Amino acid sequence: MSEPAALEHTGQRQWRRFGRRFLRSRNVMAGSLALLAVIALVVLAPAISPYEPTQQFRRHRLEPPSADFLLGTDNLGRDILTRILYGGQVSLQVGIVSVAIGATLGTLLGLLAGYLGGWADVLIMRFIDMMLAFPGILLALVIIAVLGRNLQNVMIAVGLSSIPVYTRVVRGSTLALKQVDFIVAAQALGGSSARIMARHILPNVLAPIIVVATNGVAGAIIAGAALSFLGLGQQPPDPEWGLMLNEGREFIRVAAWVTTYPGLAIMVTVLSINLLGDGLRDILDPRLKL
């Protein structure tokens, strides 16, 4: 069997081409550098900040940015920069975990619907249509209403509500792939459905999944922070960007920094992820419109 060797060869060539384009794309480079900076700051929070995220300095309430408190303090005298850094750990975690949940389940459903066709397709797609009837954050709100409000349920809710995007993209690509010669050949050689889906179809639909998932992390961070903002996710006193925005809201007239900086943190993070996602889309799948 010389076929796998040949495949591997083109595979390697493709990866090299991808690598070259990756380094040459301005969007990708700017996005990933900014994102790496955000991740580094957030992960190194304990090393960077001299304070604890819930530490209260009673004499320094609602203080504007100063040398001691670089981004000022909130109404309980807590250092905002420290809370942003620690809160970022939560937001990034929400983004990654919910995308992992949504992408895994959504891809699985999309593969099954597209490859098996027939009743499986009808059932899965009607289920997806049902989910799509709850627009945007509403589906996540419904799930939170059922599961109860805490951070773990936010990740589940945001993850589950992103299933339809992946299912639709993967199903579409799978349907197209099913007609291609090498899949037909694999079927003729007697490969089981599960094996063909896992070994032959999945690797070939990975590109659109990566593109959707990258932008999905940005969406999940926004949605997760929105739920915490509404009081349905992270509970005080622990920091989280959306929660910080909500806590600072009532002091916006006297201490705008309490709300502006956590919001800026969300936007910079989301912007860099979106830049990376746009660049990846241009490289991997120029036809995919989002």
Place this chain on the structure above:
Amino acid sequence: MSKYLASRLLQTIPTVFLVTVAVFLMLHLTPGDPAEVFLGDKRSTPELLEKVREDMGLNRPLHIQYLSYMGAALRGDLGRSLQTNVPVMDQILTRLPWTIELAAAALLIAACVGIAVGVIAALNHNTVIDTLAMAFALVGISMPVYWSSLLLILLFAVRLRLLPAIGQGGLERLILPATALALVSAGSLARMARSSMLEVLNQDFVLTARAKGISERLVVVRHVLRNALIPVVTILGLMLGNMLSGAVITETIFARLGIGQKYVEAVLQKDFTMVQGTTLFIALMYVFVNIVVDMIYAFVDPRIRYV
């Protein structure tokens, strides 16, 4: 055309059925007894609890409960709020106009700004204008609506004192929430309008139109815009979903007594009947709007009907 409509409507039936089942089951999947929530802090004896369960029909088999829930829903009765005991439908109908006002205004702003930016970017492809327009779109997409809302309040209500920060009624209380809500959609509309325009600009019939010697202005207005904007306009229907879900947040921030604000309140207070009824109402409304949009699309673009 009628054949297309019939098949489109037929496709909707299972969706609507599944939506109603899911929303109905919500109440039963929720941990905690609705009867207990209803009784609240009042001293609930086992006898009283049993009586409330009986009154609410919670002791009957599930499918009977579903049928009676749907039967009542079809007559416009979605039950009563567990918190206030006011009929859910009344609450929805008093609050709906405020949400529609907000969503419509936001949709209008998003459509005007988004399409204009996208078209201008495409007509100036690969120039500084294009780059700036797309940077605007990217920032728009990356701005969470709660943050843009707070920034708008900070700038126009706190610093400049031009517009009121909260409340509803009148144009001056509509501008800020509608602008905040429009921003994300304007960003994605600008991107779509641009790519759709670029696609059409490269087609042969545009070349033909130019070859005929008519002015570039006429080429764009008569040939390009018409074809490029059809797919963009359809997206507007889907944008309504963004608007509804964004309204949940903007209404909360701007203290507008719309459906979205009520919804969050109901989730926080565990007012399950309210959540259930509102969810059902919004989902069915959304499904219905999408059908209408598809019909308009099929009417405007005959190619769709034969797919």
